[in-house]
Amino acid sequence: MLLGNLWGRCHPGRCALFLVLAILLDAVGLVLLLLGILASLSYWDFLVYTGALILAFSLLLWIIWYSCNIEVSPEKLDL
Template identity: 80%
Template sequence: MLLGRRWGRCNLGRCVLFLVLALLLDAVGLVLLLLGVFASLDYWDFLVYTGALTLVFSLLFWITWYSLNIEVPLEKLDL
């Protein structure tokens, strides 16, 4: 057991929408970035910058998903 939970259990958390958006933006950003780097297109710089900005924007969803899934026991809160 790891912190009272079973090892085989997969829990996506309470905010699955933020997780799905983060994964989607990661995939789109990576495709745009790699397409801009490896494809011989005239507008490669647009694809590289857009892909990088999409990856940075996905970090906001990762941070939001992680922050909303932090569980603090009521005993540790000073209420």
């Protein structure tokens, strides 16, 4: 039960709001990007550029979420 043990210990971390927002923006950006690429619409460029910008903004949220979950031991904080 190695996988069951790994999944049992997974948690979103201290900043779950940033995680949820990043996942939501990833989904919206990917849908807009693929819709702009695959659908034959007259405003396809707007969808492609908007999807790419949303994906770039979600990358910032991923970086914030990861940075907030870094743990430093107290021994390393003593200078």
